[in-house]
Amino acid sequence: MGRYPTQTSGHRTGPRTKAGARRSGPSDPPTARRLGRPYPTRQVWVRVALPVSLGLWLASLRGVDLSRMKDLGLLQVLPVVFWVALGLLALGFSTALSDRRTPNGWFAGYVLGLIAVIHATPSLLYPTLRYGWAWKHVAIVDAVIRNGGTVPNAGKLELYNQWPGFFQLNAFFLQATGLDSALGYAAWTPPVFNALLLAPLLLVYRAVTRDRRLIWAAAWIYYSCSWVGQDYFAPQAFAFLLFVTLIALVMAQLPSSARRLPAATPIGWTVGRLAVVLLIEGVIICSHPLTPLMMISALVALSLPRRNRRVVLPVAAGAVLLTAVWDTTVARPYVSANLPQFLGALVQPDANVVSGLAQLGTAAPGQVEVSWVDRGLSAAVLLLAAVAFLSRRWTRRTGLPLLVLAPLPLLVANAYGGEMIFRAYLFALPAAALLVAALFFPWDRRPLLRVLAVTPVLLALLGGLLFGYYGKEAANYFTKDEVSAGRFVTSTRPGSLIVSVTSAVPGLDAYYDKHPHVQLDEQELGDRQRLARNPLAGVEPFLAHTTAAKPAYIVLSRAQAAECYLNGTLPADTVQRLESQITKAPGYTTVFRNKDAVVYRYENPGGGGER
Amino acid sequence: MTLLRTGPSPRWALPLRCGLALSGWLAVAASGLPAGSVLRALVVTLFLLVCPGLAASRWARPPAGRETGRTPMLETAVLSLVVSLALAVVVVVPFYLGGVFTTLRALATLAFVTSALALLPVPRGPGRARASRRNPAHDPSVPSADPSRPAPPEGAPSDPGPSSDSRATGRPAHPGDRR
Numbered sequence: 001m002g003r004y005p006t007q008t009s010g011h012r013t014g015p016r017t018k019a020g021a022r023r024s025g026p027s028d029p030p031t032a033r034r035l036g037r038p039y040p041t042r043q044v045w046v047r048v049a050l051p052v053s054l055g056l057w058l059a060s061l062r063g064v065d066l067s068r069m070k071d072l073g074l075l076q077v078l079p080v081v082f083w084v085a086l087g088l089l090a091l092g093f094s095t096a097l098s099d100r101r102t103p104n105g106w107f108a109g110y111v112l113g114l115i116a117v118i119h120a121t122p123s124l125l126y127p128t129l130r131y132g133w134a135w136k137h138v139a140i141v142d143a144v145i146r147n148g149g150t151v152p153n154a155g156k157l158e159l160y161n162q163w164p165g166f167f168q169l170n171a172f173f174l175q176a177t178g179l180d181s182a183l184g185y186a187a188w189t190p191p192v193f194n195a196l197l198l199a200p201l202l203l204v205y206r207a208v209t210r211d212r213r214l215i216w217a218a219a220w221i222y223y224s225c226s227w228v229g230q231d232y233f234a235p236q237a238f239a240f241l242l243f244v245t246l247i248a249l250v251m252a253q254l255p256s257s258a259r260r261l262p263a264a265t266p267i268g269w270t271v272g273r274l275a276v277v278l279l280i281e282g283v284i285i286c287s288h289p290l291t292p293l294m295m296i297s298a299l300v301a302l303s304l305p306r307r308n309r310r311v312v313l314p315v316a317a318g319a320v321l322l323t324a325v326w327d328t329t330v331a332r333p334y335v336s337a338n339l340p341q342f343l344g345a346l347v348q349p350d351a352n353v354v355s356g357l358a359q360l361g362t363a364a365p366g367q368v369e370v371s372w373v374d375r376g377l378s379a380a381v382l383l384l385a386a387v388a389f390l391s392r393r394w395t396r397r398t399g400l401p402l403l404v405l406a407p408l409p410l411l412v413a414n415a416y417g418g419e420m421i422f423r424a425y426l427f428a429l430p431a432a433a434l435l436v437a438a439l440f441f442p443w444d445r446r447p448l449l450r451v452l453a454v455t456p457v458l459l460a461l462l463g464g465l466l467f468g469y470y471g472k473e474a475a476n477y478f479t480k481d482e483v484s485a486g487r488f489v490t491s492t493r494p495g496s497l498i499v500s501v502t503s504a505v506p507g508l509d510a511y512y513d514k515h516p517h518v519q520l521d522e523q524e525l526g527d528r529q530r531l532a533r534n535p536l537a538g539v540e541p542f543l544a545h546t547t548a549a550k551p552a553y554i555v556l557s558r559a560q561a562a563e564c565y566l567n568g569t570l571p572a573d574t575v576q577r578l579e580s581q582i583t584k585a586p587g588y589t590t591v592f593r594n595k596d597a598v599v600y601r602y603e604n605p606g607g608g609g610e611r
Numbered sequence: 612m613t614l615l616r617t618g619p620s621p622r623w624a625l626p627l628r629c630g631l632a633l634s635g636w637l638a639v640a641a642s643g644l645p646a647g648s649v650l651r652a653l654v655v656t657l658f659l660l661v662c663p664g665l666a667a668s669r670w671a672r673p674p675a676g677r678e679t680g681r682t683p684m685l686e687t688a689v690l691s692l693v694v695s696l697a698l699a700v701v702v703v704v705p706f707y708l709g710g711v712f713t714t715l716r717a718l719a720t721l722a723f724v725t726s727a728l729a730l731l732p733v734p735r736g737p738g739r740a741r742a743s744r745r746n747p748a749h750d751p752s753v754p755s756a757d758p759s760r761p762a763p764p765e766g767a768p769s770d771p772g773p774s775s776d777s778r779a780t781g782r783p784a785h786p787g788d789r790r
Contacts, residue, residue: 104681149707164707165700174701175714176638178646199689206682238696245693252673252686259673259682272670272733276694283697286704330708394690 042099042448049092050109056085057117066477071366071566073473074122075466082121089113090408090459093220097213097441098451107216112195114223118469119191119231122476125177128186128483131476132559133502134233135486137167138182139509142292144171146513153513163333165237165287186233193231194223197241203248205434207257208398214434217441222433224461225381227374228426239291242284244430246315247298247403249277254302255312256397267310278318285319285326289334292323293410294427301406302399345414362568367471374468377461378425385432388439393437403431475563478506482557485597489553495551499542501575504559505597518542521569533570535578536585546604554582557597628669631729634662635722642718655718663721664694666728698724 060081067078093110096102122130129135140160143151149168150161160167170182185192201222205215230236252259255267270275285292299316303309327335363371382404389401407424414420440454441447487505489498494514502521509517520531520538530539540556546552561575571577582588582600592599638658645653668690672683702720706712 106719144707149710149712168703169696169709171707172699172712172714172717173656173659176642176659176718177652178642178644178648179652180647196692199685200693203682203686206685242693242697245689248686249688270671270673272667273673276667276671277689279697279701280693286700383766398615564757 015603031160040101041098043101044090046096046099046102046106049088049095050106050113053085053088053092054113054116055082056088057121061121064125069474069477069562071364071474072370072467072471073476074125074470078121078470086117086462087459089117090462091455094435094451095457096460097217098448100213100447102213103213104216107212107335108198111216111219111223114220115191115194115198118223118465119194120188122470122473123187123191126187126477127234128478128506130190130473130478130479131185131232131507132478132508134186134189135478135506135542136503136509137233137235138186139507139512140167141170141174141182142510143513144168145175151513152510155512155516157509157512159289159334160235162334163235163287163289165283166238169238170525182233189233189237190231193237193241194226196229197244200241200245200248201430204244204251204430207248207251207254207259208400208434209438210258211443213443214437214441218253218434218437221436221440221461222430222460224458224465225377225436226429227377227465228422229469230423230426235288236291239288240426241286242280242287243291243295243298245429246277246280246284246295247430249273249280250299250302250312250315251445253397254308254399255311256399269311269314274314277315278322281319282322285322286330289331290416292319292326294407294423295319297409298321298403298406298427301402304402308399342414362571364566364568364572365568369520370467370471373464374471378422378513379467379488380461380464381429381432381436382425384439385435388435392435392438392442395435400431400435404428405436431440454578472566473506475502475559475566478504478559479596481594481596482506482559484594485509485555485592485599486555488592489555489599492553493550495550497546497550499539499552499554501556501560501570502563504563505555505557506559508555521564528570532573534581535574539578543602543604546602548603551601551603553590553591554578554600555597556600561598613616620767628679628729631666632726634658635718635725638662639715639722640719642714658725659699659721660695661691662695663698663725663728664696667694667698670728671732734778 030473044267050398060079064077064079066077070076080199089110093107093114095556096106096110129138136157138510140151140157143154144164144167150164151157174180174182198219201219202215209215209220212242230240251257253269253273254260255265281292281295284295292573294486296319299312299319303312313321385401385404405428407427409419411424414425417427440457441450444450483506486505487510490507492515494511496515498508498515498517500517500519520542521528523531527538527541543552556575556579562575564570565572579598583590588602590598591601635658638655641648641651665687668687671690671694677710699717699721702724703712703717706717706720
């Protein structure tokens with residue numbers, strides 16, 4: 001037999017044209033290179049567009065004025081050159097797709113370039129770690145190191161003691177390497193995580209098809225539509241990487257896998273491979289509460305076709321067993337305390353589904369647009385996936401449709417603080433992306449025309465992503481002055497109370513085991529209503545038990561004001577009104593002030609008890 | 612058809628396994644360097660991110676008759692990272708939860724696990740044994756790890772591959788077969 005054309009190598013010979021002549025040959029790039037002939041025009045464009053677009057992107061980041069960010073975050077401060085670079089990158093990738101001779105290395109370059117442009121831009125522009133929750137997770141790692149494991153007096157962060165895998169891994173890494181803090185690498189987590197995720201994504205797609213252009217198109221579409229932003233320094237990002245790897249291993253083992261050769265060894269697992277899969281499951285289960293449920297749901301969905309059960313059932317059984325063991329031992333305090341709430345949510349499927357769509361009434365005008373764009377993008381992706389399921393019959397034999405539907409039971413079962421609909425989208429996206437790619441690129445006789453027709457759609461998807469991903473950056477970005485305020489507050493005497501309006505204060509949770517913290521925008525509805533009517537009157541009940549030995553520190557900052565303005569949980573001017581009232585009220589002392597933050601100290605003369 | 616190997620070249624298999632077995636102990640030694648030492652950070656990071664998973668990937672290779680092209684290399688790379696992190700979590704979480712964590716203890720345990728995974732012979736499962744009987748030249752668990760057995764020469768006849776299925780049926784076995 002002749003050479004088997006390895007689909008991933010990029011060096012296979014081309015198909016015969018109608019006339020029977022080979023389409024490739026001397027113009028094949030490797031051959032052309034050997035013969036000293038020039039590359040075909042499209043290949044020249046592919047090789048020029050990538051470096052030019054990346055150069056333009058880097059050049060565009062000089063002199064960006066972050067202080068001008070308002071309703072639309074980075075979208076309104078990035079210069080035209082940035083958008084030109086992104087468009088050029090997309091056009092170059094489309095051209096690469098239109099030519100079957102494009103080597104894998106260039107596809108990889110384009111997808112990694114896209115990841116860099118989307119996810120490294122904030123890391124390059126911002127002087128400090130982006131996003132308040134990333135700061136919180138860095139603080140938890142530090143607390144694990146300080147306490148040698150389980151963190152006492154963790155309060156609302158007690159949850160992390162019960163799913164500690166990610167934090168204890170980082171604590172171990174820091175102690176073993178001798179590095180000071182996770183802050184140094186946490187800022188680069190989004191681009192690094194997304195780049196790492198590419199490899200297991202490719203393995204998932206490779207288990208479905210040998211068409212390497214389809215595989216790379218699906219990877220591009222995934223990164224063009226992944227707007228949910230769960231890729232920062234967080235256990236869910238770590239667990240998601242493990243989840244996609246697990247799905248890749250399972251998909252490779254299925255009878256329908258494109259990685260199986262005919263007359264291959266019997267379907268099933270070798271002991272070593274199954275052990276690795278169970279190991280990955282165990283680490284997902286001890287690292288994040290939601291991902292194990294998504295994993296079980298995906299495995300149960302994949303086991304629905306009878307032909308898959310021999311492969312999937314042992315893995316699904318392992319996942320259920322390990323989750324049950326963890327939830328009844330280490331995570332038992334949280335699970336038992338919240339079980340009534342979980343069960344109650346089961347009978348409110350309608351409320352669970354729409355919970356993430358509410359609270360737009362008082363949001364900033366630009367944020368309402370952002371919300372509609374990212375919801376529209378999600379709906380478009382799922383709709384296109386459904387059309388692919390109907391029109392590309394071969395996709396029905398794969399596990400992809402089942403993986404898209406797998407998060408649905410969890411969407412109906414629990415609201416997950418209003419985030420479940422977004423998390424469900426995130427977990428459905430890897431499979432949905434390949435379905436969308438299959439719909440867009442059936443590779444008929446005119447691939448160039450098809451790619452040119454689809455390119456505007458790809459650009460629209462990318463535009464939608466940037467609305468969702470960059471639209472809230474006014475509250476996710478912190479200045480060094482805000483970091484200084486956070487450091488000042490957390491360096492006060494242990495036991496003093498810290499009060500903030502929102503979570504958008506960098507480093508406020510450092511020493512969270514030593515400082516009680518009141519975050520006003522997450523209090524009960526009655527407290528928030530009082531706060532909205534009169535901010536100072538809304539704060540005072542929380543300060544009733546402060547003393548000279550354990551005073552309260554109220555921190556107000558730029559990003560908190562931006563968050564109030566953007567999301568509308570509290571009136572947009574809450575921070576400004578509170579600051580204005582405090583400066584006139586007796587008993588409050590300004591102990592720290594800079595351009596972007598102010599800290600007030602308060603002690604109740606009549607206080608003395610514990611709140 | 613050229614059968615691409617699923618493991619390292621036999622010439623490098625034994626040195627690689629020995630290197631993996633030693634890597635953890637090198638990291639243990641490096642952890643004795645002062646905090647902030649670049650050498651310590653590099654050696655320990657390289658070990659924690661790559662070595663345990665690379666050693667474990669020997670055990671996780673798929674049954675024969677499944678792997679062609681660069682996919683096995685990609686899978687090995689993914690498993691090296693992911694399983695390294697997973698093994699580190701599995702080692703440190705019990706220490707932390709039990710309140711007996713020390714860096715040296717965790718690192719030494721991980722070094723021991725890595726050495727064991729690198730040096731112990733991989734048992735032959737039924738799939739591998741059967742595949743090996745069918746095609747003695749292709750046993751992913753052994754040839755790549757055993758320097759005494761030569762690798763199948765490039766271009767040697769081996770598994771028919773999906774394209775033969777396509778010829779037999781006149782249709783591609785998978786949608787991408789035509790591309």
